[in-house]
Amino acid sequence: MQNRLVYITAGSMDEARRIGRALVEERLVACVNLIDGMKSIYWWQGAVEEGSEVVVIAKTTAGRVGRVVERVRALHSYSVPCVVALPIESGNDAFMTWIARETAGAAPRDPDQSAA
Numbered sequence: 001m002q003n004r005l006v007y008i009t010a011g012s013m014d015e016a017r018r019i020g021r022a023l024v025e026e027r028l029v030a031c032v033n034l035i036d037g038m039k040s041i042y043w044w045q046g047a048v049e050e051g052s053e054v055v056v057i058a059k060t061t062a063g064r065v066g067r068v069v070e071r072v073r074a075l076h077s078y079s080v081p082c083v084v085a086l087p088i089e090s091g092n093d094a095f096m097t098w099i100a101r102e103t104a105g106a107a108p109r110d111p112d113q114s115a116a
Contacts, residue, residue, distance in 0.1 A: 002062035030102035
């Protein structure tokens with residue numbers, strides 16, 4: 001079982017909540033944590049910038065990472081959103097199994113299809 005933590009940054013709590021909720025509802029991730037109050041210093045368009053962001057940490061499987069990245073890019077307000085996956089080397093076996101079960105519980109919902 002290969003699980004991943006996906007680290008995402010968002011420009012506001014509303015955006016982070018919207019992205020996180022979509023990822024969970026679509027079963028692309030088992031859960032997200034939202035951490036408000038992060039301060040970022042970064043290069044953007046040739047200048048050093050500073051800003052406030054919200055950290056989103058999502059738990060998923062290796063096989064879902066590509067879809068997670070695609071959905072975050074589609075939902076995000078940034079033209080270049082931070083979305084990176086990190087392997088989970090070890091941990092609570094019951095938690096690892098839970099991640100796999102919750103992301104496999106149903107086929108991911110296609111956001112482009114309307115409900116019947």
